[in-house]
Structure formats: C-alpha cells, structure tokens
Amino acid sequence: xxxxxxxxxxxxxxxxxxxxxxxxxxxxxxxxxxxxxxxxxxxxxxxxxxxxxxxxxxxxxxxxxxxxxxxxxxxxxxxxxxxxxxxxxxxxxxxxxxxxxxxxxxxxxxxxxxxxxxxxxxxxxxxxxxxxxxxxxxxxxxxxxxxxxxxxxxxxxxxxxxxxxxxxxxxxxxxxxxxxxxxxxxxxxxxxxxxxxxxxxxxxxxxxxxxxxxxxxxxxxxxxxxxxxxxxxxxxxxxxxxxxxxxxxxxxxxxxxxxxxxxxxxxxxxxxxxxxxxxxxxxxxxxxxxxxxxxxxxxxxxxxxxxxxxxxxxxxxxxxxxxxxxxxxxxxxxxxxxxxxxxxxxxxxxxxxxxxxxxxxxxxxxxxxxxxxxxxxxxxxxxxxxxxxxxxxxxxxxxxxxxxxxxxxxxxxxxxxxxxxxxxxxxxxxxxxxxxxxxxxxxxxxxxxxxxxxxxxxxxxxxxxxxxxxxxxxxxxxxxxxxxxxxxxxxxxxxxxxxxxxxxxxxxxxxxxxxxxxxxxxxxxxxxxxxxxxxxxxxxxxxxxxxxxxxxxxxxxxxxxxxxxxxxxxxxxxxxxxxxxxxxxxxxxxxxxxxxxxxxxxxxxxxxxxxxxxxxxxxxxxxxxxxxxxxxxxxxxxxxxxxxxxxxxxxxxxxxxxxxxxxxxxxxxxxxxxxxxxxxxxxxxxxxxxxxxxxxxxxxxxxxxxxxxxxxxxx
Numbered sequence: 001x002x003x004x005x006x007x008x009x010x011x012x013x014x015x016x017x018x019x020x021x022x023x024x025x026x027x028x029x030x031x032x033x034x035x036x037x038x039x040x041x042x043x044x045x046x047x048x049x050x051x052x053x054x055x056x057x058x059x060x061x062x063x064x065x066x067x068x069x070x071x072x073x074x075x076x077x078x079x080x081x082x083x084x085x086x087x088x089x090x091x092x093x094x095x096x097x098x099x100x101x102x103x104x105x106x107x108x109x110x111x112x113x114x115x116x117x118x119x120x121x122x123x124x125x126x127x128x129x130x131x132x133x134x135x136x137x138x139x140x141x142x143x144x145x146x147x148x149x150x151x152x153x154x155x156x157x158x159x160x161x162x163x164x165x166x167x168x169x170x171x172x173x174x175x176x177x178x179x180x181x182x183x184x185x186x187x188x189x190x191x192x193x194x195x196x197x198x199x200x201x202x203x204x205x206x207x208x209x210x211x212x213x214x215x216x217x218x219x220x221x222x223x224x225x226x227x228x229x230x231x232x233x234x235x236x237x238x239x240x241x242x243x244x245x246x247x248x249x250x251x252x253x254x255x256x257x258x259x260x261x262x263x264x265x266x267x268x269x270x271x272x273x274x275x276x277x278x279x280x281x282x283x284x285x286x287x288x289x290x291x292x293x294x295x296x297x298x299x300x301x302x303x304x305x306x307x308x309x310x311x312x313x314x315x316x317x318x319x320x321x322x323x324x325x326x327x328x329x330x331x332x333x334x335x336x337x338x339x340x341x342x343x344x345x346x347x348x349x350x351x352x353x354x355x356x357x358x359x360x361x362x363x364x365x366x367x368x369x370x371x372x373x374x375x376x377x378x379x380x381x382x383x384x385x386x387x388x389x390x391x392x393x394x395x396x397x398x399x400x401x402x403x404x405x406x407x408x409x410x411x412x413x414x415x416x417x418x419x420x421x422x423x424x425x426x427x428x429x430x431x432x433x434x435x436x437x438x439x440x441x442x443x444x445x446x447x448x449x450x451x452x453x454x455x456x457x458x459x460x461x462x463x464x465x466x467x468x469x470x471x472x473x474x475x476x477x478x479x480x481x482x483x484x485x486x487x488x489x490x491x492x493x494x495x496x497x498x499x500x501x502x503x504x505x506x507x508x509x510x511x512x513x514x515x516x517x518x519x520x521x522x523x524x525x526x527x528x529x530x531x532x533x534x535x536x537x538x539x540x541x542x543x544x545x546x547x548x549x550x551x552x553x554x555x556x557x558x559x560x561x562x563x564x565x566x567x568x569x570x571x572x573x574x575x576x577x578x579x580x581x582x583x584x585x586x587x588x589x590x591x592x593x594x595x596x597x598x599x600x601x602x603x604x605x606x607x608x609x610x611x612x613x614x615x616x617x618x619x620x621x622x623x624x625x626x627x628x629x630x631x632x633x634x635x636x637x638x639x640x641x642x643x644x645x646x647x648x649x650x651x652x653x654x655x656x657x658x659x660x661x662x663x664x665x666x667x668x669x670x671x672x673x674x675x676x677x678x679x680x681x682x683x684x685x686x687x688x689x690x691x692x693x694x695x696x697x698x699x700x701x702x703x704x705x706x707x708x709x710x711x712x713x714x715x
Contacts, residue, residue: 010162014145017042017156021131027089027250027583028052032065033132033156035147037233038079038139040158047133054701058088059116059543060600061134062105063607066114069138072610076109076225077232079140085127085190085238086134090583091546092125092330095247096262097269098548100125100330102206108224108503109200110397110452111480113613114604115224115503118543120329120338121206121217122188125546126151126240129249141234148179151242152186164236167193167390167440168205169356171237172216176209179239184209184216190238192227195391198442199450201401201482202227203394210340212325215357217340219329222394223506224481245331253585261578265551269334273555282315283322283339284363284550289314291367295637296487296513298372300426301403302476302624303633305487309376313366317378335551341382348433349387361385361395367485368399373406374426384436391440396506397452400482402435404453404475413466420445453477473623479504479613488625491517493528496676499621500532502604508549509536515567529679534568540597545580552576599700602684602692606707609691609714616690619677626669631658641665687715 022029034043047061055064062084074080084105093099102124108115127135130151137147146159165171168191176187189207196202204221221227252258273279277286288310291297295305311317323342328335341358361369361381365388370381388395402424408414409424416423422431422445438446448459453475460466476483481504488494494517497510512531515521522528542549557571564570573590580588588596608614627641628634634641635658642653642661651664681688685696691714697703 009164011146012160013157014160015040015042015158019044019131019154019156021151021154024128024249024251026253026585028057029128029131029133031132032061032086032134032136033149035135035137035156035158036139037137037141037145037158037235042156042158052089054599055603056089056544056596056600057133058086058091058101058546059103059105059540060603061086062103062116062136063114063600063604065134065136066105066107067603067607069136070107072612074107074611076107076112076229079233080138081107081229082136082138083226083229083233083235084134084136085124086546087124087128088544088546089250090579092128093250093258093262093583094245094332095259095266096579097265097333097335098330098551099546100333101542101546101548102127102221103543104204104221104226106224106226106229107611108226108480109228110225110454110482111504111613113479113503113611114607115226116543116604117204117221117223117226118508119204119206119221120208120219120548122208122330123190123206123238123240125330126188126242128546129242129245130240135238137233137235137238139233144234144236146175146236147238149238149240151240152244161236168218168392169386169390172205172207172218175237175239176207176216179241183243185211186241186243188240189216190230191236192230192392193390194440195388195393195436195450196225196227197231198447199393199439200225200228200452200455201394201397201450202229202231202392204230205389205392208329213323213340213342213357217329217338217357218359218389219338220389220394222396224503225394227392227394250583252583254582257582258579261575261582265572265575266332266334268557269551269555272558273335276556277554278315279550279554280327280334280336281322282319283327283337283360285313285318285361285366286315287363288366288371291486294514294518295490298367298403298485298487300374301372301407301474302483302487303407303630304636305489307371307376310371312376313370313378313381318361321378321382333548333551335555337550344382344386346383346386348383349437356386358382358386359389364485365395365399368396368403369432370399372399372403372485373432375429375432377429380429380433384433387433387436387440391436393436393439396484397482398436398439398449399485400476401449401453401456402432404456405449407474408460408466408471411470413470414460414464418445418460418464452480453482454480470629473629475622476624477505478621478625479618481505483625486511486513488513489627492672492676493522493531495621495625495673496528496532496680497536498625499619499673500677500680501536502601502608505621505625509539511535521567525675525679526683528676529683531567532676532680533683534594537594537597537601538568538573540601541576541593544596544600547576595700599702602696602700603702603707605686605690605692606697606702606711610710614691615714616677616681616688619690621673623666623670626673627665628662631662634658634662689714691715
C-alpha cells in the first residue's frame with residue numbers, strides 16, 4: 001500500500017498525552033513511558049537513583065518494570081503481560097561504535113517465562129531522544145492500534161487503525177511516509193507481520209531508514225515470540241519520531257573523554273576489520289566457512305557439523321550477492337554489518353514476481369534455514385530470509401523447528417498424513433517455503449510447526465504415537481526455546497552456555513566453543529565454571545547499556561594474543577569501562593561492569609523462579625547437544641568417538657556394536673554435564689538446585705522482601 005492510497009485507511013485517535021521533551025543528562029531521561037491499551041492510559045513514571053544503580057538501563061530496566069507489573073501466574077497472552085523496550089545510558093551515541101541496540105523483554109509464548117531479545121535499528125535511541133528511558137506496554141487494544149511517540153512535539157497518541165498493511169516490508173514503508181512529515185530519516189518503527197500473529201515464534205522488526213538506498217531496512221528482536229505478544233495485544237505498530245540528533249545528545253559527564261575513547265575504537269575497527277573478517281563487506285556470513293572447518297556447522301538437525309557444499313553459503317557467495325555500500329543499523333558504526341540484497345525477485349508466496357530489498361542473511365539464518373535443513377542454495381536462503389522478516393518469524397526458531405520436523409519425517413515418526421501431504425525430507429526447498437507461507441496464514445501443517453518444538457513433541461506423541469524418547473533426544477530446544485546454530489557435542493562449556501542461559505539456548509550469553517574445544521583453555525570443571533560466570537556477566541552488560549556485542553570480539557587488537565587474558569579482550573573491556581565512566585560520571589573499572597551485570601543476571605534468575613522455572617531441571621538440554629543419538633551420527637565421527645571411549649577409560653570399543661558404544665558414551669557425557677552444573681552453580685553462589693542464595697542476593701543489593709520470601713522457600 002502506498003502513501004498515495006492513504007485515503008483508504010481509517011485512523012481514530014483514542015488518547016493524547018503531552019509531555020515536555022527535556023535534555024538527556026548523563027545518558028538518562030530519568031523517566032519511563034507506561035501505556036495500557038485496555039483503558040488507553042498513558043503515564044510518565046520516574047526513574048529513581050536506586051533503579052539506575054541496581055538495574056543500569058536497557059534489559060535491567062525492562063526486567064524491573066515487568067517484575068512490578070505482573071504476577072507469578074501471568075501467562076504470555078494475559079492482558080497483564082507487558083512488552084518492555086529500552087535502550088540504555090550508553091545507547092544512541094553517534095561517536096561510539098555499536099551504540100544502537102535495544103532490548104525487548106516479555107513473558108514468552110514459547111517458554112512461558114522471562115524472555116529478553118536484543119535488536120539493532122534506530123528505535124531504541126530515538127525512544128530515548130524522544131524523552132523516555134524505557135517503554136512498557138500493558139493490556140490489549142480492542143482493535144489494531146498504533147502508538148505514536150512524537151519526540152519533536154512532545155506528544156504520545158494511541159490510535160485505532162484499519163486497513164494498514166499486514167506485513168513488515170509494506171507496513172514499515174507506509175508508516176514512515178505517513179508519519180514523517182517529509183523527512184523519512186526521523187522515523188523508526190516496531191512492527192510484526194502475519195507470521196507473528198499466527199505462530200508462537202513471532203519476532204519484532206525495528207526499522208531504520210537507509211538514505212543511500214532510499215528504503216526502510218529492518219533488524220529483528222528475534223527470540224522467544226515477542227512479536228506474537230505484540231500482535232496478541234493488537235498492536236499494529238509503534239512509531240517514534242525524532243529530528244534533532246547531535247553528537248553530544250546524551251550529555252555525557254565528560255564529553256572529551258567519551259569522544260577520545262570512541263575515536264580510538266573506531267580507528268581500530270577501520271584498520272583491522274578489513275584485515276581480519278571483513279564484516280563491513282560480508283557481514284556474519286564469514287562465520288560459515290570457519291564453523292564448517294571445525295565441524296561446528298549444524299547440518300540436518302545438528303546431526304553433522306560440516307558439509308562439502310557449505311561454501312555455497314559462505315562469504316564469497318554473499319560478497320557477490322550483497323549490495324555494496326554502508327550498512328550500519330545505527331549512525332556512525334564503522335563495522336557496518338547489516339548487509340542487504342538488492343532487487344531480489346521472489347519466486348513464491350503472495351509477493352511472487354516482485355522485486356524487493358532483503359536484509360541479510362546473517363549467519364544464524366544461513367545455518368538454521370540452510371545447512372540445518374540440508375539446503376545449500378543461497379537464493380533459497382535469501383527468499384526464505386525475506387519472508388521470515390516480512391511475516392515476522394524468528395529465523396532461528398523456524399530453521400531449528402523445521403529441521404526437527406524433517407528428521408521426524410525421515411525417521412517415520414510422522415508421515416504425509418500428519419504433514420498434509422508435504423514431503424518434508426531434508427533438502428526439500430519447495431516444501432520448506434510452503435511451510436513458511438502456511439505459518440503466516442496459520443493454516444495446514446505450518447500451523448503446527450509454528451507452535452515450536454516443545455509443543456510439537458506433545459502433539460506428535462498424542463496424535464501420531466511418535467516415540468517420546470527419540471523426540472526428546474533430537475528436539476533441539478531447552479526451556480521451550482529452539483537452539484541457535486552451533487554444534488556443541490565436543491564443547492562441554494558451550495553445552496553449559498546453552499543449557500544454563502537464562503532464556504534458553506542462545507549464544508548471546510556465552511560462546512565458548514573455540515576457547516574450550518579448539519584451544520583447550522579450560523580443561524577443568526572449575527575453569528569452565530569460571531568462564532560460565534565471567535562471559536555471561538560480561539555479555540549481559542551490553543544489554544544493560546544499549547551496545548552491540550559483535551564490536552567487542554569480532555575485531556581483535558593486534559597485540560591481543562600477548563595479553564594475560566586474550567579470550568576476554570581486556571583492552572576493549574577497559575575502553576567500555578572508560579566510556580561508561582565518561583557518560584554517566586560514575587567511575588567504573590572492568591570488575592565494576594561485571595558486578596552490574598551479576599546483579600541483573602541474578603535478579604532475572606529469581607524472576608524465572610517466580611514464574612515457575614529457574615531450577616536445575618530447567619537447565620537440561622537434549623542429548624544431541626551432548627553427543628551422537630543415531631548410528632549414522634556416531635559413524636560419521638567413528639574414529640573420534642572410538643578414541644575417546646578408549647582414552648577416557650569409558651569402554652574398549654574393540655568388538656563392540658555401535659549401539660553399545662553410543663550407550664556408554666551417553667552415560668559418560670550426561671554425567672559430565674551434571675558435574676558442570678554443580679561447578680557453575682557453586683561459582684555463581686547458587687544452591688545445588690540452581691537458585692541464588694540469600695547471601696548472594698543480599699551481597700548484590702537485590703534483597704527486596706519479595707525476593708527473600710521467594711528464594712527462602714527453595715533454599
């Protein structure tokens with residue numbers, strides 16, 4: 001739908017709220033915006049000094065707002081559930097790389113617990129510039145609603161709308177033109193399409209306007225179904241408008257210091273990225289070849305770790321596919337990793353024959369929707385990427401869920417009667433695309449896939465008598481969230497990085513495969529536990545402040561290998577400490593940053609506990625994440641597994657059947673994972689059941705009466 005046809009749409013203002021746009025001070029507005037769609041209430045809430053000290057911003061603010069808004073029995077589709085969005089005190093700086101991140105928090109449709117999902121784009125910074133450190137939305141609108149935050153005029157409106165486009169690539173452009181008043185760069189939106197409406201794995205699309213390409217581009221808050229919550233509340237879009245961006249808009253306590261550390265970081269990235277990973281040209285597609293070389297690329301539902309056709313999905317292919325030019329999802333970021341494909345002609349679906357811009361694909365999409373389905377066609381990936389984005393479907397959950405379905409189909413756990421006639425074997429591109437279109441419409445077998453792996457296991461057992469044990473072993477989900485795209489069989493630390501992650505198996509808490517498996521830097525349980533303390537805490541810190549993690553570890557200082565702790569890249573950590581100090585005026589050293597995160601991290605674990613999760617049993621992972629499930633899988637790495645059985649004294653493989661060897665290896669690896677849990681819980685000062693101790697929450701200053709009462713029941 002074009003802006004010229006806007007007379008066909010209908011819009012009615014339901015509520016108008018005026019506020020004063022005031023200067024940001026040291027990264028904060030000191031207020032948050034509350035909206036209740038059930039009664040059209042709009043409020044400004046204060047941000048206290050205690051809130052800043054304990055929760056910092058971003059994910060921390062989101063968690064605190066959600067904690068105080070819902071109860072222990074709140075479900076994802078209750079009106080009481082909230083969508084909370086925040087940037088952070090360091091976000092929105094045009095002079096510091098990777099400063100355009102936002103965090104979305106809600107109770108998840110997939111996990112039924114607390115979900116946090118990070119995303120780029122302009123919305124978070126614009127929200128802050130418009131006057132708000134965070135946005136919380138509660139209730140449900142009667143009809144489709146648009147929330148418009150006009151940071152130029154100091155006005156928030158709730159508007160009932162009809163006949164707005166459904167899917168993101170049309171809706172985002174329409175909204176930008178409708179609300180921009182002549183300057184598209186001033187607008188950023190949050191939207192979700194039909195896929196979010198009709199599945200449990202809907203994502204949110206955050207927009208930014210590309211002035212070179214004259215089109216709106218999108219980044220996704222992908223994990224956990226936040227887009228599904230968005231559409232369940234009948235939110236059609238959130239639109240924020242802001243025009244007057246300046247380099248000192250955050251009003252840092254020490255502007256010169258902030259500029260200095262920003263210049264140093266930008267200079268390093270510009271010098272080293274072209275020599276190292278060329279992210280500014282090929283994005284995260286460079287990871288494909290590396291993962292394939294080290295047997296870490298998921299192939300056919302994580303059975304295998306490499307494939308001879310992997311190069312078809314690698315950086316040299318996408319170097320040619322990506323449109324040349326700057327691709328940053330926030331102003332001034334020199335890494336510019338958000339690439340796009342120009343004038344791609346769609347071959348399927350409702351937009352068949354149309355020429356479109358396609359954002360990505362990123363590594364996770366390439367691996368999850370490509371190699372993990374046994375498909376090595378880059379154009380297929382581009383088409384699937386487009387439809388996942390415009391329908392608002394998480395590519396990680398989609399790819400991992402469909403890979404599970406394909407293996408179930410090949411194992412005979414489901415058949416064509418279950419799939420509605422679709423031949424869902426690995427490598428079937430046509431069937432994969434048909435599934436995504438069914439998901440968007442909430443029809444056919446696609447409606448089942450859209451429920452996610454955890455629910456599919458129950459459905460397949462109940463409806464088709466599928467074997468529960470096999471599905472549990474090969475269903476790559478934990479806590480209800482589908483695995484992101486790395487093979488973890490030979491990295492016990494990364495198994496913990498997935499299983500112990502608060503929201504479920506996502507690599508943004510800890511990515512330790514190379515340190516553990518390739519470089520063997522943590523051979524003992526204590527060393528693994530230390531890494532599973534430090535890295536999740538450090539990575540959490542980015543989400544508190546509105547910063548991108550890829551900047552920290554995908555460009556490495558040339559002398560990094562000579563430092564005492566090269567895995568931590570402490571030169572960069574020190575820069576972040578300086579940046580935080582310069583902006584907020586609170587002097588901080590690297591250890592202080594870890595303590596900030598530890599406070600929020602433990603609070604989120606307690607939050608999970610309140611919602612009925614957050615215990616040892618919830619940190620379990622499927623066996624395929626630990627080792628080989630099938631005979632075919634074992635034989636693909638027979639020499640490796642036989643050697644381990646012998647050298648570790650588990651079993652003499654000579655003369656033993658493959659089934660016997662699988663059983664013995666499984667017993668050993670499962671016991672190792674339980675020992676890892678013990679070591680990690682001890683290092684984090686949690687009980688053997690995985691619950692923060694009273695002493696720990698007191699030490700961290702999060703010993704609110706309700707927290708003490710809750711964990712006292714489980715000590």
